[in-house]
Amino acid sequence: xxxxxxxxxxxxxxxxxxxxxxxxxxxxxxxxxxxxxxxxxxxxxxxxxxxxxxxxxxxxxxxxxxxxxxxxxxxxxxxxxxxxxxxxxxxxxxxxxxxxxxxxxxxxxxxxxxxxxxxxxxxxxxxxxxxxxxxxxxxxxxxxxxxxxxxxxxxxxxx
Amino acid sequence: xxxxxxxxxxxxxxxxxxxxxxxxxxxxxxxxxxxxxxxxxxxxxxxxxxxxxxxxxxxxxxxxxxxxxxxxxxxxxxxxxxxxxxxxxxxxxxxxxxxxxxxxxxxxxxxxxxxxxxxxxxxxxxxxxxxxxxxxxxxxxxxxxxxxxxxxxxxxxxxxxxxxxxxxxxxxxxxxxxxxxxxxxxxxxxxxxxxxxxxxxxxxxxxxxxxxxxxxxxxxxxxxxxxxxxxxxxxxxxxxxxxxxxxxxxxxxxxxxxxxxxxxxxxxxxxxxxxxxxxxxxxxxxxxxxxxxxxxxxxxxxxxxxxxxxxxxxxxxxxxxxxxxxxxxxxxxxxxxxxxxxxxxxxxxxxxxxxxxxxxxxxxxxxxxxxxxxxxxxxxxxxxxxxxxxxxxxxxxxxxxxxxxxxxxxxxxxxxxxxxxxxxxxxxxxxxxxxxxxxxxxxxxxxxxxxxxxxxxxxxxxxxxxxxxxxxxxxxxxxxxxxxxxxxxxxxxxxxxxxxxxxxxxxxxxxxxxxxxxxxxxxxxxxxxxxxxxxxxxxxxxxxxxxxxxxxxxxxxxxxxxxxxxxxxxxxxxxxxxxxxxxxxxxxxxxxxxxxxxxxxxxxxxxxxxxxxxxxxxxxxxxxxxxxxxxxxxxxxxxxxxxxxxxxxxxxxxxxxxxxxxxxxxxxxxxxxxxxxxxxxxxxxxxxxxxxxxxxxxxxxxxxxxxxxxxxxxxxxxxxxxxxxxxxxxxxxxxxxxxxxx
Ligand code: FES
Ligand code: FES
Numbered sequence: 001x002x003x004x005x006x007x008x009x010x011x012x013x014x015x016x017x018x019x020x021x022x023x024x025x026x027x028x029x030x031x032x033x034x035x036x037x038x039x040x041x042x043x044x045x046x047x048x049x050x051x052x053x054x055x056x057x058x059x060x061x062x063x064x065x066x067x068x069x070x071x072x073x074x075x076x077x078x079x080x081x082x083x084x085x086x087x088x089x090x091x092x093x094x095x096x097x098x099x100x101x102x103x104x105x106x107x108x109x110x111x112x113x114x115x116x117x118x119x120x121x122x123x124x125x126x127x128x129x130x131x132x133x134x135x136x137x138x139x140x141x142x143x144x145x146x147x148x149x150x151x152x153x154x155x156x157x158x159x
Numbered sequence: 160x161x162x163x164x165x166x167x168x169x170x171x172x173x174x175x176x177x178x179x180x181x182x183x184x185x186x187x188x189x190x191x192x193x194x195x196x197x198x199x200x201x202x203x204x205x206x207x208x209x210x211x212x213x214x215x216x217x218x219x220x221x222x223x224x225x226x227x228x229x230x231x232x233x234x235x236x237x238x239x240x241x242x243x244x245x246x247x248x249x250x251x252x253x254x255x256x257x258x259x260x261x262x263x264x265x266x267x268x269x270x271x272x273x274x275x276x277x278x279x280x281x282x283x284x285x286x287x288x289x290x291x292x293x294x295x296x297x298x299x300x301x302x303x304x305x306x307x308x309x310x311x312x313x314x315x316x317x318x319x320x321x322x323x324x325x326x327x328x329x330x331x332x333x334x335x336x337x338x339x340x341x342x343x344x345x346x347x348x349x350x351x352x353x354x355x356x357x358x359x360x361x362x363x364x365x366x367x368x369x370x371x372x373x374x375x376x377x378x379x380x381x382x383x384x385x386x387x388x389x390x391x392x393x394x395x396x397x398x399x400x401x402x403x404x405x406x407x408x409x410x411x412x413x414x415x416x417x418x419x420x421x422x423x424x425x426x427x428x429x430x431x432x433x434x435x436x437x438x439x440x441x442x443x444x445x446x447x448x449x450x451x452x453x454x455x456x457x458x459x460x461x462x463x464x465x466x467x468x469x470x471x472x473x474x475x476x477x478x479x480x481x482x483x484x485x486x487x488x489x490x491x492x493x494x495x496x497x498x499x500x501x502x503x504x505x506x507x508x509x510x511x512x513x514x515x516x517x518x519x520x521x522x523x524x525x526x527x528x529x530x531x532x533x534x535x536x537x538x539x540x541x542x543x544x545x546x547x548x549x550x551x552x553x554x555x556x557x558x559x560x561x562x563x564x565x566x567x568x569x570x571x572x573x574x575x576x577x578x579x580x581x582x583x584x585x586x587x588x589x590x591x592x593x594x595x596x597x598x599x600x601x602x603x604x605x606x607x608x609x610x611x612x613x614x615x616x617x618x619x620x621x622x623x624x625x626x627x628x629x630x631x632x633x634x635x636x637x638x639x640x641x642x643x644x645x646x647x648x649x650x651x652x653x654x655x656x657x658x659x660x661x662x663x664x665x666x667x668x669x670x671x672x673x674x675x676x677x678x679x680x681x682x683x684x685x686x687x688x689x690x691x692x693x694x695x696x697x698x699x700x701x702x703x704x705x706x707x708x709x710x711x712x713x714x715x716x717x718x719x720x721x722x723x724x725x726x727x728x729x730x731x732x733x734x735x736x737x738x739x740x741x742x743x744x745x746x747x748x749x750x751x752x753x754x755x756x757x758x759x760x761x762x763x764x765x766x767x768x769x770x771x772x773x774x775x776x777x778x779x780x781x782x783x784x785x786x787x788x789x790x791x792x793x794x795x796x797x798x799x800x801x802x803x804x805x806x807x808x809x810x811x812x813x814x815x816x817x818x819x820x821x822x823x824x825x826x827x828x829x830x831x832x833x834x835x836x837x838x839x840x841x842x843x844x845x846x847x848x849x850x851x852x853x854x855x856x857x858x859x860x861x862x863x864x865x866x867x868x869x870x871x872x873x874x875x876x877x878x879x880x881x882x883x884x885x886x887x888x889x890x891x892x893x894x895x896x897x898x899x900x901x
Contacts, residue, residue, distance in 0.1 A: 028266070033182035036176020036392070038343045039425040041882050043826040046343060075174035084173070086161065092169040094743030095794045099637025100172030101179065101343040129834040132865070133826070135343050135393050137794065138801035139834040 008076025216269025286818025344392025435507020476511025596878025606858020632672020678858020
């Protein structure tokens with residue numbers, strides 16, 4: 001099937017089988033390998049991307065379901081000028097990553113939530129962190145990173 | 160901005176620019192998919208790949224019968240080649256998921272299409288999955304050979320009289336359940352043949368070992384193979400070997416002259432990745448009336464999986480560490496390793512030390528109850544005092560250094576031990592309150608490796624451009640080597656860390672290497688890099704002395720430059736290299752093993768009616784000697800505690816009656832801790848540098864898997880006031896706890 005994936009504001013015209021999973025289309029057809037696969041069954045969240053602003057497990061969606069819908073991946077997280085997203089800075093500052101395999105999923109999950117509600121509170125962040133898996137960090141640094149980014153985000157908007 | 164990224168690894172990993180093996184694009188690469196056995200044990204009658212070969216997009220499909228020259232797994236033990244582990248099943252399936260055939264396709268979809276068309280017929284045999292069942296040899300994995308693959312012991316047998324005369328003897332049985340290491344990235348290998356070279360990309364802990372294994376198996380010179388480890392998504396011990404799938408992929412890539420890769424998915428990982436632990440244990444612990452330990456006996460029955468491999472001898476780690484941190488004069492540990500119908504057991508974070516710590520620490524708590532002594536006091540009476548180091552244990556270890564009492568005291572203070580004991584008393588007096596329990600665990604671990612792997616290649620080179628290259632045989636899978644090692648070399652040389660860059664994980668770039676496992680990188684490679692940098696300084700001084708026609712003693716080194724002791728004319732490294740030629744140190748650095756230690760403590764609240772456990776507080780006090788980068792060490796310690804929490808409460812591999820693991824729903828069945836399970840965790844440190852290297856670093860990062868599980872289990876037993884804890888076996892699911900409480 002001929003579809004067009006619009007990823008990070010760029011159009012990727014593709015010819016994919018109906019069964020092709022979004023994650024594979026992003027990684028193999030668009031060459032955007034920042035989205036990782038940790039389970040391919042919707043549990044780990046490493047494959048999380050934003051589809052129409054909403055965080056989804058890209059291993060559970062078909063590419064054809066996303067024809068024409070704006071998609072954002074970790075490659076499109078930094079600003080157009082290359083300025084890192086507050087989340088990227090906060091993950092480094094709080095040591096929210098070790099091997100970095102789960103990281104893109106947590107980043108996109110948090111990015112979607114922050115965009116919807118820049119005033120994310122403790123409870124919302126706890127629920128967010130609890131929805132993906134990380135085997136290295138023990139999560140607490142990830143939680144701190146998201147809280148810090150939410151703070152920076154708010155401050156940035158007020159400034 | 161200089162300080163935007165705390166680690167050098169961060170920028171690429173945070174922007175999607177990391178490169179894991181599955182991210183590498185090689186034109187014409189074929190994806191390998193394995194057809195796997197659905198039974199645990201059986202006779203393979205047929206694996207017919209003909210329909211698979213006709214599938215569109217399939218480049219080839221083979222069973223063992225189609226690949227007569229395919230080499231088997233290497234046997235790491237000498238003189239035991241009678242139990243062959245074929246890379247594809249020849250006629251006997253011995254573990255669920257064992258590979259029966261391989262299909263190569265243009266992509267994973269095509270290869271899976273083909274794999275679905277391989278016709279397989281297996282006549283099932285009864286399966287044995289516990290050491291006890293298997294040891295009886297009623298079902299044999301290898302005809303004519305016993306399932307018992309190894310007997311071993313550490314220490315001397317203890318006279319009956321000792322047990323008879325002791326004031327108290329506690330006996331208990333424990334199970335150290337099988338665990339899946341579960342790095343978020345499963346195993347990976349990509350083999351690219353080009354001319355007479357084969358480049359192998361793999362997320363791996365020991366690239367040089369992988370190279371030599373593959374060279375031997377493929378019958379080609381080591382130099383013709385290059386192994387590269389790109390970004391690796393965690394390992395925790397599970398990525399340090401060669402695996403049957405690796406052999407098939409490398410062999411086919413070579414035969415076909417085409418790139419082939421295998422990217423393990425989670426489903427196969429849960430079936431066929433290496434698993435850790437897997438011991439049934441019986442202990443006897445004797446003490447005098449004052450609570451001084453007089454004898455300890457540990458009997459280990461290890462279920463080591465279907466084929467003899469490193470896992471067979473690995474339980475000896477547990478035997479050698481059986482003494483723990485106490486002055487017990489007599490300790491005897493015996494090991495029996497038994498083949499079972501599961502994928503092999505293999506080192507998983509902690510590797511042998513959790514299995515030593517858990518039975519001893521759990522039994523210490525039972526003993527305390529029996530003696531009516533506070534568990535902290537019982538430990539205090541028996542911990543090896545600082546002045547007794549180096550300490551030779553009855554089980555053959557020589558502990559380098561330690562201040563166990565300091566770690567215990569810090570843990571008690573950090574936890575507010577007395578406060579929680581008071582709260583416990585309060586709740587015990589209140590029939591409406593849920594009980595709380597406090598659990599302790601004092602541990603000692605071994606880091607650095609065993610004889611034969613206590614060395615590594617290290618090197619430091621100064622360039623004309625003022626840059627410094629550090630090289631070592633370690634291999635990072637998330638441990639921040641690219642940040643930590645350059646910082647150490649820079650500190651030693653007195654130069655800006657930004658000038659130093661690390662090269663590791665590429666066999667073409669290094670004259671040799673051992674790898675990263677057994678908490679050896681900081682201790683061995685770190686000390687080695689410091690040593691190499693020191694040698695570089697010496698060499699620089701000698702060259703300058705010759706140039707300036709001075710005795711070496713008349714030269715000095717500071718801030719990355721050599722200068723005459725009298726006078727000011729300093730010469731930096733780049734100038735020195737320009738004048739005197741390349742300046743490069745290559746060393747094989749060897750050191751002895753070291754023994755990190757600490758105390759972990761837990762407070763839990765248990766609902767006896769529901770069997771639920773709420774961890775209210777965890778404290779982990781670790782001593783790894785000098786920490787190269789304290790924040791990095793803490794990060795690993797924290798993650799490790801969470802893995803320990805996983806073993807205590809959630810993780811395990813249940814088997815069906817047919818011997819197949821009941822993990823059909825993947826990570827919905829194998830319960831890795833999520834953030835919702837994380838209690839308040841507080842870390843503390845004491846610092847006792849190892850005297851065995853000038854650097855003083857001991858291994859770090861495994862402590863949580865060692866110290867945390869028994870602390871939690873002890874806390875639950877304490878909350879329930881169990882006199883005999885045999886019924887509490889990990890993981891402490893609500894069902895287990897409810898039954899124990901009943
Ligand atoms: S890979 Fe999609 S949720 Fe794990
Ligand atoms: S950082 Fe390794 S899995 Fe999260």
